[in-house]
Amino acid sequence: MAADTTSGDDNKRAAREARRAEIRLEKAAKAKRKAAKEAKRKARAAAMERHAAIMAAQPHPQAHWDEEREAEARRIKKLKRQLERRTSKDKSPRWSIAEKPIKLPDPIQQPDLDSEEDPAPPPRPGLIPGTYRIVDAARLRGGLLDRPRLPAQWTARRVGERLIEAHAVLRRLPMNVCPKEFGAAWPSYRYEAGELAHQAGNQTLSIGRNVIARTATADEIARMNEALPWPMQFLSGGSGAETLNWWASHTEEYEHEKAPLGLLQVIADMLNAAKEAVR
Helix, strand or coil: CHHHHHHHHHHHHHHHHHHHHHHHHHHHHHHHHHHHHHHHHHHHHHHHHHHHHHHHHCCCHHHHHHHHHHHHHHHHHHHHHHHHHHHHCCCCCCCCCCCCCCCCCCCCCCCCCCCCCCCCCCCCCCCCCCCCCCCCHHHHHHCCCCCCCCCCCCCHHHHHHHHHHHHHHHHHCCCCCCCCCCCCCCCCCCCCHHHHHHHHHHCCCCCCCCCCCCCCCHHHHHHHHHHCCHHHHHCCCCCHHHHHHHHHHCCCCCCCCCCCHHHHHHHHHHHHHCCCCCC
16 A cells, blocks of 8 residues: 555656656747747848948939929029020021122131141131031040040949940930921921021021931940840849939939949949959
8 A cells, every 4th residue: 555655656746747847848949939039030120220221321312303303493594594685685687598698618727647736726717516626636646536445344434334325325216206296297498508607607506407316326226235224133122223224314424423333333343243244
């Protein structure tokens, strides 16, 4: 009888120890899950802080829109001033074809490339603006008119130049614009040389006539198709691609001080990592 009592006490003691061990294991597992959840929460919070810092460093498109509105307001004011000046001054009687034709100026004297000293350029009264260009002979001898050499690897400046060139080519491509603006069905008439010279002297040269529309070549279109996807390909997420495309589409010539160097350098690093040839 005493032996049965002892064995029963041992069984109860063993059951209690097993229960305590099970409770300890449950507490350890619960603490481990809690620690893992806390570590995940901290990692998520740190990632959100880094993302917020990156987004705060990027310029907001609203700033670009405000600058564009201000530029448009300045342009409208300038046009209003020009219109006031045109309407306030007295216009001289228009030149008639029946009058004596105007004598055209002498041909432009070409520079002498063999001489050491370049003579002063002759006066050019009455020439139509934009129809001539003065080239220094020293630049021709020194090779300064050649294209600049390409860098050994991609740089922020080269990426910016390629993006500006791509958007310029895109603007030159023919696009359908509708509805058609107001106008006559007759084709635009052409001016003779004497009429153009007279308009240039009176500062009333017609704009948009006798102009050759420059289209894009196949090589320029190929370079455009290569450069345009770079912002979306290498700056996916955030407003970096939108900011870079806005800057390139509103810039005619690369300026180091106004360029988004951080975004351009990211694209340059990615192109160098992919071992793309500089073009």
